[in-house]
Amino acid sequence: MASEHPIVGIVCGGPSPEADVSRLSAARIIKPLSKIFAAVQLELDQYLPEQLIKNSIDVVFPVAHGPMGEDGSLQGLLDIMGIPYVGSSVLGSACAMDKSVTKRILQHSGIPVAKDVLVCEWENIDDSVQRCIDSLGTNLIIKPADLGSGIGVQFINNIDELRDGLESGLECHPKLLVEERIYGREITAGVLDTGQITALPVIEITTPDGAWYDYVHRYTPGLSQHTIPARIPDIQYKRVQDIALKAHNLLECRDLSRSDFIVPEVGQPIIAEVNNLPGMTPTSLFPDGAKAAGIEFEDLLKRLVLHAFKRGNRLQERLQRWTLPTLAV
Template identity: 60%
Template sequence: MEHPMPDRSITVGIVCGGPSPEASVSRLSAGRISPPLEKNYQKVVTLELNEMLPANLTFHQVDVVFPIAHGPMGEDGCLQGLLEIMGIPYVGSTVLGSACALDKVTTKRILQAGGVPMAKDCVVSRSDPLNLSVSQCIEALGEKVIIKPFAQGSGIGIQFAQGKQELAERLTSGFEKDQQLLVETCIHGREVTVGVLELDAPQVLPTTEIITPDNAWYDYTHRYTPGLSEHIIPARITDYQRQRVQQIALQAHQLIRCRDISRSDFIVPQDGEPIFVEINNLPGMTPTSLFPDGARHAGTEFEELICRLVDNAMLRKDKPFNSDDYWPIPELDISN
């Protein structure tokens, strides 16, 4: 399909930072995507996700935004809603897709309805009696569990527990930060991730297996410290499992209503069904991040990836909502 030549005499705004615990990583990503953008577009500005953002977007006359603010506010629909109101096109998922994807429980409930294989879980609340929550979890999920906050990325706040005593301690410390926690059965297997890149049509990227030294868990430190994790493409799983994770990644992308890009994470046991873990609707965007790595193996280099996402977002600029073309509304007599 022939593309009209994209307009590159525009101002691109990279939005990063914000109140999220992942703010420093997002600034790192911003620093990595700005050189390829500066090479291809007239002007590139990097803006902080704070209360000055609307004024700064207006001041710099930003034409299109590349959000790179991971976690709450940047990835949960808040930033996307602001950009919708301001009429500025942006890379990535809409308000609804972003909000659903960042909330692990919402993601699971939507995908459960679609038949996606997932770990059994319990949602526990700070207001419930602790001993009751503990025994319910152990009864439903077994002795070994994993505890997660609803809405953090990058493995932040994840805890493992075995048995009642540990679970009670970990829930207590988790409840200091969050009202509710997600507790899941702990499943062992290879950690595999699959990106979906949707420019003209959705393209499922190759499977990537993540290996950490001494089989450490792929936590925040292992994700962002160079040399502490290794990517193997394609993942060392059976052909059936590879087919399944790619199939499920596309299904998740579509059911959660992600747009442009997403990355789904899985635990793949020795044999049997891959287990879906979570979807990232704004995956890390440094050249060594998982999503760009998968895209490179599928034949799209980093610079081309970043620029095509921006060009694609710009195509949405000319499609504002026109109420004249919508369902007619009866005239009301509200004069009296």
């Protein structure tokens, strides 16, 4: 019976630049999941609804990162089809995926973020450059507003680099987030929310050559080191965990999330972004945090799947509780 042995659909790929990363996550989780459940790997494409039905999928474990996979699009499809899934709802996914929206929500609740300017493709480039200079100066970072994995990130040191960076960035993406550059340790903290919400041990990220933690360093074994617990003062460590928990709740994330920070030598940790669907690749951070909390990878996956599956049943029951009068038509 499905209630005892749900069939799990692992959804990966799709049109996002992060599709290859998502397939790495899928390849890592399908073997341990197959020890517990029947598991099928599916591609995020136009045939997905048909494949979900054909394979009698009871619950989905999405690992499709980036647009269409973790921005609420896939989640909306699954909601319409009545298939429960691991991770945040449509609203939580959409809010967490857009860095600008994330920052406005967190900033409104007093969580420290870097100052920023949002630049859109329809704006005059001269006006955009001047707005960034006036608000932030020239020591900046440019990021696509809704991509992860370090894709499209540029470091800016002067006005010429800013103009070039905006022009090249807007050729690939319609909306860019320009931020003041904050210096400090790169820190991350996961949140596991499968019954009792818990902040996982805080991780410090370093690279052997002192390089930035870019796409290659994130996903190439040996090119980054995850130090647990992070080497920061206790007061900052606790603050990172507190902010990660608060961000998870404010953005209405479910099941799991991971918040990334820059922690300066003194002062408040600065939250950079919230990942509502953290990666599960061999070099991913969230499984490392769970393991440091005493949760082995197979147990982590099992918890996430069963929690999502049971929640799906409860949601269906809740929708049927409303009793309305019959309308004459």
